[in-house]
Amino acid sequence: MLSMKNISKVYQTEKVQTHALRDFNLNVDEGEFIAVTGPSGSGKTTFLNIAGMLEPFTGGDFMLDDVNVGTLSDNQRADLRNQKIGFIFQGFNLIPDLNLYENIEVPLRYRGIKSAERKRRIEECLEKVGLASRAKHLPQQLSGGQQQRVAIARALAGKPRFLLADEPTGNLDSLMARQVMELLEEINREGSTIIMVTHDSELARRAPRNIQVVDGQLADFTLYQNKAMDEIAAKAGQPAIEA
Amino acid sequence: MFLHYIDLSWRSMKRTPLVSMLMILAIAVGIGVTMTSLSVYHMMSMDPIPHKSDKLFSVQLNTTDDGNNWWTEDDVPLQLTYKDAMALHNADTPESKTASVRALFTVHMNNQEVKPFLASTRIIGHDFFTMFELAFLYGGAWTSEQEAAATPVVVIDEETNDRLFGGENSVGKQIYLDDTAFRIVGVTKQWRIHTKYYDLNNGAFNSPESIFMPITLIAPLEIQNMGNTNGWKYEEINTFQERLQSELFWLQFWVELNTAEELQNYRDYIQAYLVEQGTKSRFERKIPQFNLKDVNEWMQYNKVVSADNKVLVGLSFLFLAVCLANILGLLLGKFLRRAPEVGVRRALGASKRQIFIQHLVEVSMLGLLGGVIGIGIAQLGLWGVRFTSNEYASLATMDIKMLLAAPAIAISACILAGIYPAWLVCRTQPAIYLKTQ
Ligand SMILES: Nc1ncnc2c1ncn2[C@@H]1O[C@H](COP(=O)(O)OP(=O)(O)OP(=O)(O)O)[C@@H](O)[C@H]1O
Numbered sequence: 001m002l003s004m005k006n007i008s009k010v011y012q013t014e015k016v017q018t019h020a021l022r023d024f025n026l027n028v029d030e031g032e033f034i035a036v037t038g039p040s041g042s043g044k045t046t047f048l049n050i051a052g053m054l055e056p057f058t059g060g061d062f063m064l065d066d067v068n069v070g071t072l073s074d075n076q077r078a079d080l081r082n083q084k085i086g087f088i089f090q091g092f093n094l095i096p097d098l099n100l101y102e103n104i105e106v107p108l109r110y111r112g113i114k115s116a117e118r119k120r121r122i123e124e125c126l127e128k129v130g131l132a133s134r135a136k137h138l139p140q141q142l143s144g145g146q147q148q149r150v151a152i153a154r155a156l157a158g159k160p161r162f163l164l165a166d167e168p169t170g171n172l173d174s175l176m177a178r179q180v181m182e183l184l185e186e187i188n189r190e191g192s193t194i195i196m197v198t199h200d201s202e203l204a205r206r207a208p209r210n211i212q213v214v215d216g217q218l219a220d221f222t223l224y225q226n227k228a229m230d231e232i233a234a235k236a237g238q239p240a241i242e243a
Numbered sequence: 244m245f246l247h248y249i250d251l252s253w254r255s256m257k258r259t260p261l262v263s264m265l266m267i268l269a270i271a272v273g274i275g276v277t278m279t280s281l282s283v284y285h286m287m288s289m290d291p292i293p294h295k296s297d298k299l300f301s302v303q304l305n306t307t308d309d310g311n312n313w314w315t316e317d318d319v320p321l322q323l324t325y326k327d328a329m330a331l332h333n334a335d336t337p338e339s340k341t342a343s344v345r346a347l348f349t350v351h352m353n354n355q356e357v358k359p360f361l362a363s364t365r366i367i368g369h370d371f372f373t374m375f376e377l378a379f380l381y382g383g384a385w386t387s388e389q390e391a392a393a394t395p396v397v398v399i400d401e402e403t404n405d406r407l408f409g410g411e412n413s414v415g416k417q418i419y420l421d422d423t424a425f426r427i428v429g430v431t432k433q434w435r436i437h438t439k440y441y442d443l444n445n446g447a448f449n450s451p452e453s454i455f456m457p458i459t460l461i462a463p464l465e466i467q468n469m470g471n472t473n474g475w476k477y478e479e480i481n482t483f484q485e486r487l488q489s490e491l492f493w494l495q496f497w498v499e500l501n502t503a504e505e506l507q508n509y510r511d512y513i514q515a516y517l518v519e520q521g522t523k524s525r526f527e528r529k530i531p532q533f534n535l536k537d538v539n540e541w542m543q544y545n546k547v548v549s550a551d552n553k554v555l556v557g558l559s560f561l562f563l564a565v566c567l568a569n570i571l572g573l574l575l576g577k578f579l580r581r582a583p584e585v586g587v588r589r590a591l592g593a594s595k596r597q598i599f600i601q602h603l604v605e606v607s608m609l610g611l612l613g614g615v616i617g618i619g620i621a622q623l624g625l626w627g628v629r630f631t632s633n634e635y636a637s638l639a640t641m642d643i644k645m646l647l648a649a650p651a652i653a654i655s656a657c658i659l660a661g662i663y664p665a666w667l668v669c670r671t672q673p674a675i676y677l678k679t680q
Pocket residue numbers: 011012013018019020038039040041042043044045046047090675678
């Protein structure tokens with residue numbers, strides 16, 4: 001469903017050129033669950049943003065569902081994003097003016113889903129993340145972990161075919177993290193393709209496929225090869241597990 | 244979605260109440276000032292008789308010698324001599340026509356109960372009422388027979404009737420103007436016109452006269468006009484008869500011409516009349532010169548809306564522009580501070596267009612609120628105009644058009660100011676704000 005060939009991304013600031021991605025090659029099939037690990041600053045978020053068409057890339061070819069993303073207009077990309085892709089951002093990026101219910105409602109509104117159906121889905125998702133009683137709270141009235149769960153609920157409510165999650169468990173305790181992982185596994189079973197960035201190697205190991213980004217390049221591991229991954233991470237001078 | 248945008252705008256305003264208030268106030272003041280001057284301008288330039296203004300014509304004859312200057316743009320005198328006015332008045336053509344002049348009379352009832360008072364009086368032919376569409380409360384105009392016989396009859400207006408007869412039907416009753424007894428034949432309903440377009444000589448925005456009497460009474464009663472009287476050559480005038488025969492200009496003349504053919508025929512008629520008068524060696528003029536101007540042409544020719552008024556409207560719009568520039572600055576700050584939120588919305592599937600519209604709805608709401616408050620400020624301004632100026636008093640009001648125009652102008656102005664900030668914010672690259680918390 002997703003295919004990246006020789007994708008590169010260069011950030012040009014006044015004096016410094018940062019090669020956030022270089023010769024990045026990846027194929028993702030429908031229904032996969034991929035965990036992405038890698039040192040801080042290696043380009044994981046950049047990769048997710050490009051995969052989600054939030055950012056233009058500098059070079060290479062990117063096909064999504066047989067559509068050449070490089071040729072799409074901004075509007076077409078917004079459309080595609082709205083219909084197929086769900087995000088869980090690294091910072092939760094909830095809208096401060098909107099309560100939990102309304103935050104989750106945002107992508108559903110842009111997708112033109114009717115109000116009754118929106119209500120059903122939002123309540124279901126709030127239930128799943130254990131925040132049903134707080135629907136009317138504003139984000140700043142919640143703890144970081146709770147905000148993280150709202151961000152997850154927002155992504156789940158859209159039932160996206162393709163879910164991009166940037167450290168969805170970064171702010172959660174291990175129990176909550178496992179629950180979130182189970183949620184993700186559940187929607188993966190229901191058919192969503194998932195790419196999840198994580199620093200938690202234990203969680204990463206639960207994913208059927210692991211890839212690692214090091215210095216803007218990809219190291220791909222097939223199922224149950226986590227030992228080797230730890231070695232590469234160690235070589236890159238970064239622990240695979242962050243406290 | 245539209246209602247949702249309104250909801251979002253409302254929240255956004257509540258989130259930054261001070262900035263929102265400031266913007267609304269800036270629009271309100273700008274609109275208030277603009278609508279004050281625009282309302283006066285609108286009333287001044289408004290067609291006073293829209294369905295008929297192209298059928299009523301003011302007649303001007305140039306009965307001066309060649310080379311004579313006048314203060315009009317084409318050197319043609321504004322008014323007519325008594326001889327000419329009466330000649331045209333008594334002519335067979337066209338069907339509706341009237342000479343017209345203003346005079347002042349002391350009104351009394353020849354008893355102790357009513358204190359005498361001065362009344363502004365219009366002296367006209369009986370066609371005047373139908374031509375200028377005065378409506379009657381009681382009775383009607385005098386007949387052409389009464390007019391021909393110079394019968395002392397009058398039509399009084401509603402206000403005078405209220406004053407003298409407590410509003411009762413006074414047709415058939417007598418009143419005294421100076422020393423003459425007149426029989427009342429009609430009472431007109433209040434004549435509501437903003438511009439006294441049928442006689443622009445002494446203030447275009449004064450009220451109409453309150454008493455009307457037949458033009459044929461001028462000669463027997465030796466009525467002195469109250470208005471402009473202009474001459475262009477030396478004449479010895481000692482008696483009233485000499486005045487009537489003189490070349491002094493002091494009457495207006497109006498005709499109603501309903502078709503292009505009638506207009507052409509009347510042109511021919513006037514042309515012939517002037518040629519004939521020229522042969523009487525009243526004046527030396529090689530080519531006869533005259534004007535037939537319809538109501539709107541007449542108002543323009545007489546500069547009813549002065550250049551000053553136009554400058555004032557221009558200045559007030561300039562002021563509105565300054566207010567808008569301030570609003571633009573405030574909007575820019577406000578919208579750009581919201582870029583992170585916009586980034587999230589974009590990432591969650593909002594198109595540029597949806598973001599753009601959301602922000603335009605927000606500025607439109609500011610405009611609407613500002614416009615409504617602006618109407619209040621304009622009312623205050625107009626009250627000030629009425630309070631300080633008698634002449635403009637009847638003009639300093641907002642009709643329904645202006646009341647609707649205020650929010651419309653406010654909203655368009657705000658959209659104008661909001662387009663650039665909204666465009667900037669809708670171009671937000673979603674990714675930039677998503678990397679970090
Ligand atoms: N907008 C930008 N402008 C300039 N440089 C950028 C920009 N965004 C990212 N970078 C740089 O690109 C590189 C990759 O950044 P990215 O955010 O993808 O890292 P990451 O792997 O997600 O890190 P982390 O694990 O800390 O979230 C970094 O060196 C970063 O400094």
